[in-house]
Amino acid sequence: MNQATRVLIVEDDDTLRDALCDTIEFGGYSAVAAGNGREALSRMDAESFDMVISDVQMDELDGHGLLREVRSRKPEMPFVMITAHGSVRDAVSAMRDGATDYLLKPFEAQVLLDMVARMQPPAEADLPFIAVDPASQQLSVLAKRIAPSDATVLVSGESGCGKEVLARYIHSESARASRPFLAVNCAAIPENMLESMLFGYEKGAYTGAYQSRPGKFEQANGGTLLLDEISEMDLGLQAKLLRVLQEREVERLGGNKLIPLDVRVIATTNRLLEEEVRDGHFREDLYYRLNVLPLNLPPLRQRPGDILPLARLFLDRYAPKPGASFDASAEKALEQYSWRGNVRELENCVQRAVILARSDVLSEADLLLGDQLCASAEPLSPVPAGRPALEGDLKIREQELILQALESTGGNRKDTAERLGISPRTLRYKLARLREQGISLPASA
Numbered sequence: 001m002n003q004a005t006r007v008l009i010v011e012d013d014d015t016l017r018d019a020l021c022d023t024i025e026f027g028g029y030s031a032v033a034a035g036n037g038r039e040a041l042s043r044m045d046a047e048s049f050d051m052v053i054s055d056v057q058m059d060e061l062d063g064h065g066l067l068r069e070v071r072s073r074k075p076e077m078p079f080v081m082i083t084a085h086g087s088v089r090d091a092v093s094a095m096r097d098g099a100t101d102y103l104l105k106p107f108e109a110q111v112l113l114d115m116v117a118r119m120q121p122p123a124e125a126d127l128p129f130i131a132v133d134p135a136s137q138q139l140s141v142l143a144k145r146i147a148p149s150d151a152t153v154l155v156s157g158e159s160g161c162g163k164e165v166l167a168r169y170i171h172s173e174s175a176r177a178s179r180p181f182l183a184v185n186c187a188a189i190p191e192n193m194l195e196s197m198l199f200g201y202e203k204g205a206y207t208g209a210y211q212s213r214p215g216k217f218e219q220a221n222g223g224t225l226l227l228d229e230i231s232e233m234d235l236g237l238q239a240k241l242l243r244v245l246q247e248r249e250v251e252r253l254g255g256n257k258l259i260p261l262d263v264r265v266i267a268t269t270n271r272l273l274e275e276e277v278r279d280g281h282f283r284e285d286l287y288y289r290l291n292v293l294p295l296n297l298p299p300l301r302q303r304p305g306d307i308l309p310l311a312r313l314f315l316d317r318y319a320p321k322p323g324a325s326f327d328a329s330a331e332k333a334l335e336q337y338s339w340r341g342n343v344r345e346l347e348n349c350v351q352r353a354v355i356l357a358r359s360d361v362l363s364e365a366d367l368l369l370g371d372q373l374c375a376s377a378e379p380l381s382p383v384p385a386g387r388p389a390l391e392g393d394l395k396i397r398e399q400e401l402i403l404q405a406l407e408s409t410g411g412n413r414k415d416t417a418e419r420l421g422i423s424p425r426t427l428r429y430k431l432a433r434l435r436e437q438g439i440s441l442p443a444s445a
């Protein structure tokens with residue numbers, strides 16, 4: 001529970017709005033109510049929120065209009081749309097417009113609370129960098145050595161292997177540790193928004209720019225900016241980024257003032273950037289500019305000494321009470337498994353095991369690794385108890401469509417998103433949800 005999490009509830013029905021707010025507060029979060037989209041926007045101008053949960057049908061500004069406004073102002077804000085029972089069209093169009101997820105009416109209080117909990121970013125203090133295997137110890141020594149320098153770092157490694165945690169570690173070991181660490185996921189944000197998010201904009205720079213806003217570069221001044229999945233940035237923006245990195249100053253969109261920057265940039269990639277350069281998808285000059293200090297994070301299967309320490313960290317994090325442990329069969333199974341989804345898969349596995357286990361000593365059977373998982377996940381995902389059947393059916397159909405699209409594109413995320421008609425950001429979120437359920441996905445997804 002996180003008392004500081006502020007949820008903006010937008011609903012025109014007084015009774016339902018009160019019930020939603022009560023539920024949110026009961027879950028330990030703080031709720032602020034708005035009666036329609038217009039009111040919600042003015043609340044957002046006046047105070048800050050961690051997520052928005054909005055109904056669709058409202059006078060003044062409806063849920064779809066609100067979503068579009070929120071996306072242009074705060075592209076990364078979690079936004080959940082409450083859609084009418086059976087209104088698949090509303091749900092689909094909400095996801096197309098960039099909603100993070102949707103809730104189909106009627107839903108139980110617990111479904112709402114689970115949704116809010118899922119939208120929480122992990123607290124920074126919860127992210128220690130575990131490095132026990134000799135390979136990661138070497139990397140951690142190297143990271144510590146390069147931390148004090150201001151040079152750009154390029155962290156490469158498979159998806160979910162801990163690149164962001166390593167970037168945070170470098171920041172925490174640098175003289176910038178007390179200054180901001182900001183992360184921007186270049187794959188998750190629509191291209192037309194990424195530019196204004198990075199560089200900021202002046203009021204009136206484009207339709208919808210009601211107020212001037214500093215970009216992430218400005219906000220990270222004095223600290224570190226993590227450009228996650230840099231290979232996904234389009235070529236036009238790469239040129240602008242290169243200029244900012246070379247000149248060490250930024251100009252907001254629609255602005256005419258150069259703002260000096262003192263920002264350490266760390267970029268991550270799970271593709272081979274050399275190949276992207278060779279294929280003409282990534283600028284060679286930017287590649288050299290970023291690749292000053294390259295760090296390669298090996299996949300988890302190549303650093304087996306990290307598996308148990310990481311599993312114990314996640315067990316402490318997710319077990320309902322302290323003192324939970326793995327028995328010898330569980331430890332052996334964890335060490336022998338191939339972890340194609342890397343640390344993220346391990347984390348999901350432990351989180352699931354904690355829910356399934358009947359005692360606080362977890363055994364191999366609780367882990368549901370490999371074949372056992374496939375057997376238990378028939379059909380693709382069990383419908384959570386208490387959910388309306390239609391919602392369960394829809395989710396299963398959605399999963400099938402995503403998996404089919406992934407298969408037909410050979411796991412290529414950009415093509416899959418295009419085929420499904422959703423943004424890469426929405427796809428990324430949905431893939432994370434599938435992984436959470438233990439559904440295995442093609443490696444490059």
Ligand SMILES: Nc1ncnc2c1ncn2[C@@H]1O[C@H](COP(=O)(O)OP(=O)(O)OP(=O)(O)O)[C@@H](O)[C@H]1O
Pocket residue numbers: 127128129130131157158159160161162163164165166228268270310313343344347
């Ligand atoms: N060495 C580590 N110590 C502690 N936690 C870790 C470590 N490596 C990974 N994790 C955890 O595993 C999860 C995935 O890590 P992270 O997001 O850093 O991976 P990533 O390589 O940046 O993934 P992606 O390529 O998808 O962006 C996170 O929840 C993170 O906290």
